[in-house]
Amino acid sequence: MSNSANTTPRWRTLAARSALVLLLALVFVLLTGLLDGGSGVLPSRLFDQPRFPLANAWPGLLLAGVLLALSRRLLLSFGLTFLLQGLLYSVNALKVENLGTPLLPADFRMVGQLRKGGAHLLAGYLPHSPWPWLALLAALTLIIAIWRYEPPLFPRRSRGKRLLAGSMLAAILLSMLVGMPAWANVYNARVLWLEPWSASSTSTHSGLISSLMMFRLQYGHGKHKPDSVAAMQLIDQSAAALRQSMQTLPANTGLPDIVVVQSESFFDPTGMRGYERSNFTPNLRRLAAHGISGKLHVPTFGGGTIRTEFEVLTGLSLRYFDDLQFPYLQMNHKRVPSLVHALDAHGYETVAVHGNDPAFWNRTTAFKALGFDRFVSRSSFPAAAPNDGKYMADSAMTDEIMAQLKDSGPPRFIFAISIEAHGPYDVEPSHAAERDAIPVPAGVSGKARRELQNYLYHIGHADAELGRLVSWLAHRKRPSLVLFYGDHLPALTNAYQVTGFVDGKGMLSQAGVWLLVDPHHPGKPVHLDTAAWLLPGKLLEQAGIRDEPYFGLSELVGPPLAALTAAPGAPLPAEGGSEQKLDRAMASIDQLRLGGKLDKLLLQARVPPAAGDAGENTAAAEPQPRAAAHR
Secondary structure (H helix, E strand, C coil): CHHHHHHHHHHHHHHHHHHHHHHHHHHHHHHHHHHHHCCCCCHHHHHCCCCCHHHHHHHHHHHHHHHHHHCHHHHHHHHHHHHHHHHHHHHHHHHHHHHHHCCCCCHHHHHHHHHHHHHHHHHCCCCCCCHHHHHHHHHHHHHHHHHHHHHCCCCCCCCCHHHHHHHHHHHHHHHHHCCHHHHHHCHHHHCCCCCCCCCHHHHHHHCCCHHHHHHHHHHEEEEECCCCCHHHHHHHHHHHHHHHHHCCCCCCCCCCCEEEEEEEECHHHECCCCCCCCCCCHHHHHHHHEEEEEECCCCCCCCHHHHHHHHHHHHHHHHHCCCCHHHHHCCCCCCCCCCCHHCCCCCCCCEEEECCCHHHHHHHHHHHHHHCEEEEHHCCCCCCCCCCCCCEEEHHHHHHHHHHHHHCCEEEEEECCCCCCCCCCCCCCCCHHHHHCCCCCCCCCCHHHHHHHHHHHHHHHHHHHHHHHHHHHCCCCEEEEHHHHECCCCCCCHHHHHCCCCCCCCCHHHHHHEEECCCCCCCCCECEEEEEHHHHHHHHHCCCCCCHHHHHHHHHHHHHHHCCCCCCCCCCCCCCCCHHHHHHHHHHHHHHCCCCCCHHHHHHHHCCCCCCCCCCCCHCCCCCCCCCCHC
């Protein structure tokens, strides 16, 4: 009798505790839906599509279970998990506000950049108001109080059951974090609504956490295998024209110095309503009347500079590499085929210039793989190099470009990355009166007004420095070319929501601008809308370098694909059409090129490979030393 009497209370206690855990788990699911706010995971959706809110809360439930096994405290475990989840959603809100897109799995690579110069840059996006920090402090205080006063739910001694349960839950959570394919049965893209070209739509319908899991599962395993047959067909179709273009001899004027300026967040404000007749970029407009210019389609918006940078330096479209969200952080090749290597093979000395920490975005390592001889970063600038606002002034960058160009010796390739116009745009500039005089369209007020004025102030300087650089080059004896472009639109989301754009499209569909000009030989204006990955082919053609088959091929077949590069994701071509066939063939060519396997196909088509290519294993080979003649 006594054993039965003792057993019954234990079962009742266990049932009561289990019911309490299940109740708090349900509350956690409902609160997660409220915190998320997406239409597909709101608490009310638990009745008509329960899989959506449950899947979105599942990682948090697992974490809370692990913490419960460790701490034995129910409120502490769920409260701490919800706080961590709240921090994740806060970071997501900051990204959406500044960049227009929600978190993606690749964004977590930025954590490693905090100790490489990224903390200073990213801290500028944190809230300046004290209220979010006070709320965080209050939440932490509550968590500490719960930890101090909440009684344990389970006894300390459990004969290993608690350890076993905690280990199992931790293993399940770890398998989720590493993206084991089995989780596709839970985070099924067909069921939970994955739109690969719109992370925003995906997170709205499926919840932020579910969207992170689905993108992780879809793009986190391996690479798409290139279709060598489709690539060969495209090469064969273009081989005759490609051989002819490679045999065309340039004018015997000597190779020009080449200066490429990647201007931070630069775009033409006349595309915004209220600024149709403005002239904030007079030098760009003046030089466009004597060069090649137009709209530039880039693979990012508001941030992610290295995405555009990678396309310009390699001629490879990130459209064809779903797994390369942040290419410099993900590349593991010792040698990457690039514009830099192509110029190196023609005797150029190659220099990158950037007034920021060289480790940020992993540029030090990436620039070695891309082939740069030297990287002039912040510490190599003169100590007196001025800042304007938060970052180095564009005038200091122009001074350094001029210092790097010599009057004798081999031609030089300078790739300069500006930073003055980098967001956030709430930092006071050096000349507030100049900023305050900038007009603002009706309806733009408060924080949005100040951000817009600060941005226009900085790109006014970028435009002035473009004019100064081209004028200086025009007075040198050595020939030169200048390629100038904006890496992406600025994240002025508050202003865009008020003004809108002249073409009636949204901010994520807007193109940037580019310009290619010869300071010594102004020509007739040529308008050409193109994409970032097509710029190196155009630049080499204008420089008279036509023996680089990949860039020649991109010049021949790339223009119809230019508009498919749109931030932050590209539209799909019509199913079954010629554009889709071309797009898929070009994808295979780019994948083969990055893998070092394109030369074999070129030789089969009797197209000689580039002088700077290292053969079949280009991407995996060690960098090749330049011949003495290049010096």
